Every structure is written in structure tokens, then in C-alpha cells.
Amino acid sequence: MGEAQVSLKHLFRVFTKPEHKDSKLAQIEQHLSDNIMDFLSQHVVTKKTSLEEIEQDFSLPAVPESPEFVSSHAESLLEKLVAHSVNTYSPTFIGHMTSALPYFHLPLSKLLVGLNQNLVKIETSKAFTPLERQVLGMMHNLIYDRDEPFYEEYLHSARHALGAFCSGGTIANITALWVARNKLLGPQPGFSGVARAGLAAAYRHYDIGNLGVICSKRGHYSLSKAVDALGLGREQLLSLPCPAQTLNPEDALREGRRYQEAGNKVLAIVGIGGTTETGHVDPLDELADVAKELGCWFHVDAAWGGATLFSSNNRSKLNGIAKADSVTIDAHKQMYVPMGAGMAIFKDPEDANAVRHHAQYILREGSKDLGATTLEGSRNGMAMMVYSTLHILGRRGYELIIDQNIEKAQSFASMIDAHEDFALTTTPTLSLLTYRVCPPQVQKALSVAGDADKVRLNQKVDRLVVGVQKAQREAGKSFVSRTRLECPNTNSQAITVFRVVLANPLTTKTDLQNILAEQVELAKGMRIWKELIKLADQVSHTSASV
């Protein structure tokens, strides 16, 4: 490992002299530009390396004393980091919401870092501020479709905001509920409002026992972080059972009434526009009515599914979203932008004022500084990536991709349905589905078994699914994730299922067939497969003799 000379001259070089064209880092860059798939398949090692082994390379706590040459550092990055990272571009990496990205993001990322704007204030971002406001306006328009005068008035208004650009969906959800909380418990004669006086004083002033948020059990973990951070408490996240994977409006109404009759107040109902685990969409239109009935905020977490609005063919799946007071959309999910681009969109441009902050040297009163109404302060110019992708793909481009994702999920569902060794556990509304590997004998036995036997069988299948998922991940050719779900036909028993996200445009039917074939092979090689068949035979026999 080369030790670079420590001198001001040397240090000036890293600020003023580009990397030599033949340097290691320049080679890496060139390879990425020429063929990213090839770069990744050449450098990301697929053989099993345990996390503990990888940790060995990252275990020294001391800041390195002496400078290192850029090229030798680049070598070490390839060996230690790139080799053991995850190939998210791979068409067979279908377990999570990260996928291949359009090529133009590579050069754009350089422009982003080269400009290194700070969007907290205009003085360090200038044109990026109106650009970000336009991006938020476009998303607002996509959801709420207001008329031209509306956007003329509000898009660039210093006293309004159509949304908040965030590092991700979690901050977007927190921001939305923060706005809702501060608006509900706002200033009144004799009370300065929750933002100033705090939550305990607000509960006393408004005579509220507790403030709660209603969602289904499929609500994202960020909601739990939100009610904790905002001071409501996690026990006030009223997450209702949803064996059908969506929040039942009647259940929500009943729970909301019960809660409010007990001296509490429902802050918000959160409808999900594409659950993280199964891609289901809550009945947004009806939930909006329930929220109205309860007199509370209606937030839609469409971090995943929001991009469905680009598709004329599929946007009706989000019917009712325009009734939401706020909507979360992640551009780094189905908008194919690199990690770090969440957005909270507000129906009413006044609402963001509930969290407005000013300071002396920036965010001055009357300025258009974006940091005045965002939870974050200094932020980078990720909005440019969203802006560029909106232009380069266009609505029709997004439509094609979104439609294709949904069709791919549907055809994968058909494949699974047709395969005797698999059982589909949830069908795709958007581009997600869940299923499990399960010997046909077990599937048959489950259809006749009594409750106790069902539980026993399902628990064994759970172990099979976990085993296959881990083995497949470790083999390194493909990756599906897993989760635990209650399903309509498993009573209230949660079962472990494979979870796939069909978002990579490069994934083909053949890839999907291969993934299933590998899973069957892995499953049949496990001892538990035989144990399961034996148990199924016993159960079927007992049931038949009853």
C-alpha cells in the first residue's frame, strides 16, 4: 500500500489535478461507463463470503495516519468493497426495490458532485431551488391535477410549498405526519401551538388523551419511527390486522370511533399505495371518506406505488389518492433514480407552513430557501436526477416500464401457479408478489387438515422457505427476499414467504424460470422436504380417516 507524501503540494494536487487517464480509478470509471453490467459481474464476487469475514477488512478503528495514493486506494476499494457489495443491476436480484438504473445517471452523478450545491438555501443552490420546486410541482400535478392558475400561484411562492424533498421515504412520512400534527394542534387564542408549546401542553389545551395513527399491519416501519420520534408513542400506531393485505375501511372507521370515544384523537389514517411486502394498494378512496368522517388527516404512503400514476392503464389502481392531504413517493424506487430521493407532497400549499423555521443567516423570512419547510437542513441536488429522468423517460416512458413491471409480475404469478411445487400466497396488484415453495403433498394436506395440523405443517414449510431463501442468497446467482404474512387461508397464523419485486427492466421470463428451478432444486435437497412429505401423508391419512 503506497504511502503518499504529506505536503501542501501533494494535497493541492488532489484538489486541482484530475486523475491520470491510466490510473486505476480512471480505469474503474471507464469500465463502468463502457459496460456497467460487465464491470459488476467481473468485480462483484458471487461466492459465499460471510459477513464476519468481510468485517475483518473493516475492523481498524484508528483513522489512517498517512495519506494513501488514490490508485492504491482504488485497488483496495475493488478488493474489499466492490467485491463484496450487492449486484443490484443483476436481472436475478429480484428480492428488493433496487434495480438497474438508466446509464445516464453515471455521468449525471459526476455533474451532481462537481456542482456540489447545497439546497438548504438559494445562496448555495440558485437554479437548483426552482428546479426542485418544479419537480415537486410535477409530482403534485401528477397526483392532484390542479389547474394552471394554481401552479402559477404556488409553484414558486416564497410563502408556500407543494412538498418537501427528502433523503428517503422515511423522512417523507415523518415530515407528512409532523405537518399533520402541527396543523391539528396549531395556535389558538391562549395557546401558542404544539410547535412552540410542545406536545404535552397541546394535549392539555385540546383535551386529548392520546393522538393516534391508523394503518394496516402492512404499514411501513417508518410509521413506527415517526410516531416514536414525533412523541405520539408507538402504542398509538393503531395497526389493524389485514389478512387480505389491505386496510378494511369499516375496520378503520370502527377503530377510529372507538379510539376517539375513549378520549383520544386520530391524527391520521395512512393508506398504502403499494405495500412494501406484497405491493397491495389500500382502498384509498374509501379510506379518504373514513378520514373525513373521523375529522383527521389522510396520508398516502405511495413510496413504491406512486409511479403507477404515470400509467394511464394502471393509475386507477390508486383511485382516491387525490383526496389525500399528503403523499409520499420515492423517486429511487419505481422512478429509477439513484438512492436518496424521497418526496412528501402536500395537497394544500399552506400546510408546510405548520413546520416553517427561520434563521438569521439563511432561511430568512420571505426567502425561498427550501430548508425553511424541510426536516433536513443541508441537502444535495438529487432533485436534478429526478428532473432529468422525468424528461428523458417522459410520462410515456414511465408508463411503458410500469406496465411492463406489472405484466411481468402477473406472468410470474402464472408460472408459480402452474408449478406443482409452489403456492402463490399473494397475487400481484402492482409488481410485487409473494409465494412459497411447498411439496404438492403438503398443499393437498393443508386443504384437508385441521387447525392444529395446519399450524404444524405451516411451521415446517416456514423452515423450508427460510432454508431455501438463505441457500439461494448464499449461492449468489439470484436473490429473492422473505417476509412473514398473515394470509386469508392461514387464519391468523403468519407464514414465511418469498417476496419478489419485478422492477428491473432487464429481468426476463427465463431468469424467472431459472429462479424457480434453482429453488426447487435447493428445496428437494433439504432433509426437511422429505420430513414435510412424511408429515403431510400422516395428516392426509388422519384427516381421511376422521
Next chain:
Amino acid sequence: MGEAQVSLKHLFRVFTKPEHKDSKLAQIEQHLSDNIMDFLSQHVVTKKTSLEEIEQDFSLPAVPESPEFVSSHAESLLEKLVAHSVNTYSPTFIGHMTSALPYFHLPLSKLLVGLNQNLVKIETSKAFTPLERQVLGMMHNLIYDRDEPFYEEYLHSARHALGAFCSGGTIANITALWVARNKLLGPQPGFSGVARAGLAAAYRHYDIGNLGVICSKRGHYSLSKAVDALGLGREQLLSLPCPAQTLNPEDALREGRRYQEAGNKVLAIVGIGGTTETGHVDPLDELADVAKELGCWFHVDAAWGGATLFSSNNRSKLNGIAKADSVTIDAHKQMYVPMGAGMAIFKDPEDANAVRHHAQYILREGSKDLGATTLEGSRNGMAMMVYSTLHILGRRGYELIIDQNIEKAQSFASMIDAHEDFALTTTPTLSLLTYRVCPPQVQKALSVAGDADKVRLNQKVDRLVVGVQKAQREAGKSFVSRTRLECPNTNSQAITVFRVVLANPLTTKTDLQNILAEQVELAKGMRIWKELIKLADQVSHTSASV
């Protein structure tokens, strides 16, 4: 503007085919790589363009219907966005905390986006997880300097965290106070803790009227966001006057006692390790003792100044920081990493558990998924940029830069002091200072004037400073920022001052001389300059005759 064909084939191209070497985007990229300063000075327009004019280019709220060719989009980015962005690399852009970055960040940013890892969980980040943990460990080590066994035990422990990587310092400060709040109001027999039961219930259980945070008036606006979001209320941010720019420990103790005797509880004292406005460092060692005395958390916001710890010569300026329960450091400030790299570091590896969250499909109990103890969920791999810079510069490299920044600020202060038309308002502790332009006659008059005349004179000088700052910004050659401060010799009157940050290694003494020369020229060309001299003469005359 070219309209690209909407077809799956076209869309596949953007995911699978790199930009042609002669394309506009490739040219931009090449220019950036070859000479970023030249790229910026060629494309960033310096002539005055009003924000309203720029907004015209970003005013359409409709998502573009049809795809656009990448090259024509790149042209439009140059014209509309790059032309009107801020040249943060410029050696004469010394008004804020963004500066030139080392060259290697350009290719690294491509690697970051090419890998597009999601650090919320190991399944989508693998080696990035131990890498991020190591970076947090290095910063922990830099602050707390614990022994080897400590880091062996905790650096990669699934049940501990040495810190939280964040999008920026605001989230880091919020995270630190969130941890402090949840730890203080933790579970007890008969009470499930604030995280579960909420803040109002916690106040009742612990018999607390209000929970407050003590800091100086120079506390960053993020603290105000934090106490709002966390439910304490902005009125409970007890920001104490600090004419000397630092928090007086005796004042803090007195205020803390008064507050607690009134039935409240001090959650935390926040000491500042380099204020955003003047770069002053609070007396951390003594404030740590006050926090102990009050029985509260001690947080140090060293977003700016934390990097001073790299310098053996200057690290004593942060004496006492090792007594902090938590510390915020922004790598995108004096660690020369692109925007988006904040960190909250915790002295006690157990503390992050106060905000630990789990979910079924990720962040499972016992996993090392980073998202379990961060406020954010999905996050990008910015930690790699910090890791690489730590290695490529090394501690000694950082030391040279930090020392140089401080020396540069000191020599700028001498320049200002020696110039008859300027008055230094705060001297540099770190690399920030403030000053104002002020005719010598006025400086003389201020030294003899009575209180009422002082106020009149200062108000007029304020207008001069604002005028010069705006005119200089609009002229586009250089940029200093401005703020309002109380200073020891202005009683409690706040005055407007220029604020400069000497963090760009490319800034020379000549640049600084030129900035002063331009300011004098601008000031003397303003009508208010003459008015001021006239008023000063009157005041001096009156004072002399009294």
C-alpha cells in the same frame, strides 16, 4: 428539443447502452474530469440573473409527456441549470461552508451510483454495512479514543451502534436528541417508556412539566427543528444570550437550575464545536460539568468544527468533547466530502438502542441492519466517500488542511484589522470570522457616541453592509454571506456583519485582498457611505461638545 421514440427497445437502451463517447453528456463528463474549474468557469454564468428569470425555465407543472434524447436534455441542463448554479469551487466563494472538493470524488460518485447500494439493510449493501460501521468507529475513536478491546467488542456488534450515519447535521442533531429523550424517559416498572407510550404519558409518569434544551443563541436552527419535531416545543429551547459568541457555563447552570426548580427537566445541554455563524467553540469541558451537575445529556454540535480533531496543533480547541454523550460531525463540511454525509456519534454503544426499531422483512432482531437505529430508512452509500477521503488524505493530510484554514482566517483577520475601512467583529477561533465595512469616521464616532447615537450609527452601517453584500453577490466575482450578531461592544444590539468561511484550499491571500478591495469600492459608491460620514461627524461633534 428532440423527441425520442417511445418503445420498449428505446427504453432498454437507456438501461443497457452507455452514452456514445461523442454525445453531449459524455463531453460534459470529460470536461469535468479534465478540468472542473475550467468547466465551471466556462458554464456557470456570472452575470446577474434574477431568481424570477431563472424560475421561468422551471415553471411548467406538467410531467413531460414524451421522452427526450439524452443529448438534447444535456444541452438544456447546461443552459438552464448549470449556467445558473453556484460555483462552489471558486476560491472567492467564501460565504458558506461548501468549497472545492478533491478530484477523486468525481469518479467515486460514479462508482457510488453504479453500485447503488441501499444501506438500510445488509441484503442490499453487504460490505457497505461494515464499511459504514468502521467509519463511525473511526470518528468515535477520534473523539473518545477508547482502547482496542472496546472497538473489538462494539464496532461490529449487532446489538450496539457507535453512531448513526445521516443525510446531514440536522438529522444527526435530531437523532442525538431523540436518543437522549428516549433514554431519559425510558421504560420503568408500570411505564413502557416514551418511545412506546408517548411524550405526554412520559411527562405524567416522570412528573415533568416540560423538557428543555439549553444552548447559546448561536445554536444551529436544526435544534429548533429538533425540539419542535420531537414534541418538546420550540419554547423549550432555552437559547441564552452570548455576546462573546460562546455559552457561559455559569449562565447555563443558573438557567438549568431555575428551569428544573420550576418543575421542568433539562434534557440536554448542547455545546457548539464551531458555530455556524462565527466559528466559536463553546467551553465544552466546563459545559460537560454543568450537564453532570444538572443530571442531563451533553451533546456537542461539531458539524463544522469536528474535523479540527484531526489536527494535533488545534484539537485542544475542542477540549472536553470526549465528555459528550453524543457528537454531530458533518463530513460534507471540513472533511471535504460531497453534500449528504452527517454523523451522530454516541459515547456509549448501548445508547442507540433507545431508538431501535424492527420489522419483519428487514431489520430483523439480531441482524446488523443499519436501519434499525437510524432515523432514516433507505440510504445511499455516502459512507464510502468518507471512508475513501479518510484513507486518501489520512489524518496528517486533514491536519495540514485544517491548520491551513485556521491560519488563513487569522491572516485575513489581520488584513481586515489593518484596513481603515473595515472593522473585525469576531476573531477566528476556527476558520470563520465576521467583520463589517465601516468608514473610519464612523468607527471613531462609535467609540465616543452615546447609546442612542450608537444605535443610529449601527443601523445605518447595517444598511451599508447589506447593500455591499448584495451588490457583491450580484456582481458574481465573489461571495461572502451576512448574518446578524450581538457583539461585546454593541451592548445587546444586533448588528449586521459579513460572514466568511475560509475552507477552500484554493483561496489565496490575493483572492482575499481582492474581495476587500471590491467591497470598499462598492461601499464608497453608495449614497449611504456619505450619509454615514456626515452622521459620524455630527455625532463626534456633539460628543466632543458635551
